[in-house]
Amino acid sequence: MNPHGRTRRYAVRPFALATALTVIGICVAKEWQGLGRLHFLGYDYAFFYNAFLHVLAGQADWNHLYNPASERAFLTAHGYPMDPHNHYVYPPQFAWIFAWLGLFPFGLSLALWRMLSMTAGMFGVYWTMKTLWPRIRRGHFLLAVAATLTLTPFQLDIAVGNVNTILFALLALAFYAIHRLDKPTVGALALAAAAAIKVTPLALLVAFAIQRRWNVVTRSLSILALGLAASFLFLGWESTAAYAAHFLQFGKQSMANGPAPYNQSLLGVLELLWSKGRGGSTPTWLSLLFDAYALALVFVIGAAMRRKPWTSESIRIGLSALLPVAVSPLVEQPHMVLTLPALMASFHLIRRHPVASARRTYALLLATAYGLQTLPATFLVNHLTRWVPSLYWLHIQMFVSFACILGALLMMARRHASRPAARTATVA
Structure with a gap:
């Protein structure tokens, strides 16, 4: 054990913490100032x-x-x-x-x-x-x-x-x-x-x-x-x-606000890509495609949660938290708060994963998912699309974040299910 190395680490921690808090404070202040304007x-x-x-x-x-x-x-x-x-x-x-x-x-x-x-x-x-x-x-x-x-x-x-x-x-x-x-x-x-x-x-x-x-x-x-x-x-x-x-009518009224960035569901993303950022009415086939996607996703998530004995409680928690966002045709950015349990469950699972190569892949997906939800990523996307309007498609970052979390959880559930029972018992 190197006591000098430990001392240096303890000296760096307050500086790193102060830097992180400063960055958070600046980002939060900038976000609230923008909303205030x-x-x-x-x-x-x-x-x-x-x-x-x-x-x-x-x-x-x-x-x-x-x-x-x-x-x-x-x-x-x-x-x-x-x-x-x-x-x-x-x-x-x-x-x-x-x-x-x-x-x-x-x-x-x-x-x-x-x-x-x-x-x-x-x-x-x-x-x-x-x-x-x-x-x-x-x-x-x-x-x-x-x-x-x-x-x-x-x-x-x-x-x-x-x-x-x-x-x-x-x-x-x-x-x-x-x-x-x-x-x-x-x-x-x-x-x-x-x-x-x-x-x-x-x-x-x-x-x-x-x-x-x-x-x-x-x-x-x-x-x-x-x-x-x-x-x-x-x-x-x-x-x-x-x-x-009037519940369905309310949904249609809210959907009239337009596609992503307002609506970060798959339907909002498809509307954005279809209209190339110009807005307009939603083709019927897009709505039907989303309905089929939502139904298929329920079956896929259900199958992953039903796997036994390999599927852990953490995967069930993460997938359960994602389900309301997965099936909703309207996902505003604040709604993505509901993905927090899935983010944290993914982090928990990745730290415990026994295979280093797979752990790196899942960690990359999780880092991407978290990064796309952060204030700096939002500021960057907003500035880029303001300077270069043809980059309108970048406003799908919240949906990409959701897809990364879902993909990581589903892959980890599949990995656990394909492992032989004896091996699983040894690892556990």
Whole structure:
């Protein structure tokens, strides 16, 4: 052991940490300044807050809660830009759960929402790490938090005031309760809460059904049904019924905002490449192609999660986290926060992989996936496409990141499945 070498390493660490924090701070400040110039800071939360006010005023019916004229008046009064395709598109239960935030003035309420989201994000990172690593060091946790702070989806979600970071925390809690603590009821509570806030997390129930975790599926649905029934006492049932009837219409309205970079699903990417960045209507065949892709992906992910005895819990966690993003025809950049458990599960698996050559391949995929989600990559793409418009296709970076994570997890699942059982037992 060289004591001088160890001393040098300890001396370098504070410098490296200070440099990393400086770079993170500059990137975050630049991102928020850019959003501020566009008047997008708190933009999504303005729709939420307007819905909260309606619930507090006893106007939880469809005509008030989802009234475009009311939304336009509120956004105009607070200096936000108008877009005819943007609306409050969440279930009435979301506005009911968080209506207490409408008791505060808008600026203070937005600050509280951001504090809640930031706290939820930190807990989400912690729960995910505890699921994968039973014992974690404080330094490793702080490093994971710092890495999360560099991600464009996380910063964008906090800045505009969306709810994806809170959803990430609920899904992380569900994974922790189910896979580490073996408490399916706690996991079901978290999943039901996430589904009451937004419909997308219901895809997680498909993942647990594939794994035959029927206790999680049935308890989640039972708790969700009880929660809906309780909400009807305050909201009535009409607004929920109307929301269900208009759900597909909401999706079409949101999709009208255009392809990537707004929509980072495969459908958004194909639309961008088809229109060459000029916009326009979506051909029917593109929608049909995406439907076939989403269905095929469910079967592929399901097959990977059902492999036994070789498939580890980490692969199941990663693939389950990716499923809501995989099947959604609309993936905005903040939605990519939901891929964080898959990123961390991939890192955990790569560090444990016994084959060096394969480990390098998976590490390259993971580094690419993480790098494409970071703020510097977003800044670079934005600048390049502004200077050279013909590079419009670079705006598919979030989809490429998703594809890299999915590819790494599927390949690791396949590798484990092809290994002889005796060899697996030796390695384990």
